[in-house]
Amino acid sequence: MRRVCLGRSKAHVTELAFGAAGIGNLFQPIADTEAAAAVAAAWEGGIRAFDTAPHYGLGLSERRLGAALKDRPRDEFTVSTKVGRLLEPLPEIEGDDLANGFAVAATHRRVWDFSADGVRRSLEDSLNRLGLDRVDTVFLHDPEQHAEQALTEAYPALEAMRAEGIIDAIGVGVNTTELPTRFVWETDIDVVLLAGRYTLLDQSGLDELLPAAAARKVSVMAAGVFNSGLLADPRPGATFEYAAASRPLLEQALRLQARCGLYGVPLRAAAARFPLAHPAVVGVILGMRSAAEASDAAEHWRRPIPYGMWEELRAAGLIPRLVPVPEERAGG
Template sequence: MDTVELGRTGLRISRLGLGLASIGGMFAAVPESEAVATIDRAWELGVRLFDTAPVYGYGLSEQRAGLALRGRPREEFVLCSKVGRLIEPGGPDTQPIWAEPPAGLGPRLDYSYSAVIRSLEDSLGRLGIDHLDILHIHDPDLDFATASTEALRALQELRMRGTIRAISLGVNHADVAARFLREVGPAGPDCILLAGRYTLLDRSGAEELLPLCRSLGVAVLAAGVFQGGVLADASDGAPHGYGTVPAALAARIRALRELADRYDVPLLAAALQFPLGDPAIPAVVVGARSAAEVSELVALLEHEIPERFWAAYRDAF
């Protein structure tokens, strides 16, 4: 798989990154052997960008990432994790989406300087790896004042020491990332992980954030390209965050499917490749819970999509 420069970070990444929430048990339990096999298959196919977080399975994702990655040449892959939540006994900020959280443990939101340092130390311990390449401030909108001051200061010091290579934000809201960039200036993030806001269904990231990133030289990793899974399965009750898919959204998805069928394009291939059309976005990050799913993702990334499909998409949407 081709590798590309990640903005000004000095890091080279594969065009496809593997998000590791799924192997932490998001929506459904994943056996440890299958989790490791998923990462192994990604490695075989050339994936060299891996993104995890303490909150993914309350440490489980990081532990499994470490099992699969720590025997590999460290200079050959880029590893990302996040700060903003400490995993500790009785942590109160739990989420119902994790199928197999460790007994008695939970996350606690904390963007303070000391919590960020502790969070990184805990992550490195779970991973069994001595440094991270990218560290995201996770969901800074939950405590923007502290995230943009104390958490950022901690990451700046960690970057200066060489414990991390790049500072990032992990966000679901493009306006939050744009505000962060505007307020903290050039000493802020080197890159941004943007989930669900530059996709076939939602291009709100293009309104302010992507132009701002292009002007500042801040690279964007596009995540959530299947819109929480609703592009893969729009049926009510599927694990995509909707109990019932809103009628307007369902109609938009049907129209996208009809367009893709007209040009014989797999809809998920279009969804995966769409963000890469913006010069600020060198890679997409997508989750998988099995080796077979990883193989499917790589095939979707490599599927040739005719320009006439993109022209028709721009005209229709």
């Protein structure tokens, strides 16, 4: 699988990356063996970039990912994690963490902290959970409500770590576009992890963020490309941004599915490949919670998608005419 560098940094990723929220028991529990099998299947499919965070399952995702990668050659894969939420142990378990989306015992509480000390402590804790002596990329995780501290304290701390060679790349991970655009123009970040804002249903990232990233040579990793499920399996009850999709959105997703089906292309394959056409987007992160999902993702990633399908979507008004599509970027 093709590898690309993040911005001007030394960090690289495969174009398809493993999103590890699912192995942190996102929405429902899975066994340790299932998590390990998901990582193994991703590896077998050529994936060598893995993204996690303390937030995912109160550290469970990091622990499982580290265990699954411990016997792999360290120079063959890259890992990214995130800072901004510290995990503080609770004196006793307080139910579960489903209110935050994870089917784990509430053994810790999350504490927002974008201070320089908080960033260093968060990364140290992550390394301990991962069982690694370094990670390649660190993202500032959801800093929208802490923008100034993230810009003036957290980012400089990460910049110092990058200068010292402790990490290779700095990023910001968000599901909005205004703040990462500020980071692109006001700092020397290497990458933006943009969730849900450059998809077949939502191209708002194209307004300012993606042009800015292209101008500043900042890489973008697209995540949330299924908009939390609707573009993976459009049906009544499917979710868009973690809530039941409205009827107009469901109808649009069903039309997309029908048009893609005329070319024998599953909608999820089209949704995963669509963002990569933009010159600023270097990769796509897909959540994978099982071996079957990882194998399916790798298989569909390699599936040829005829240019005629994208023309069909444009002609039907399902994607804007001026939005780049994958075959155009590849030269036809």
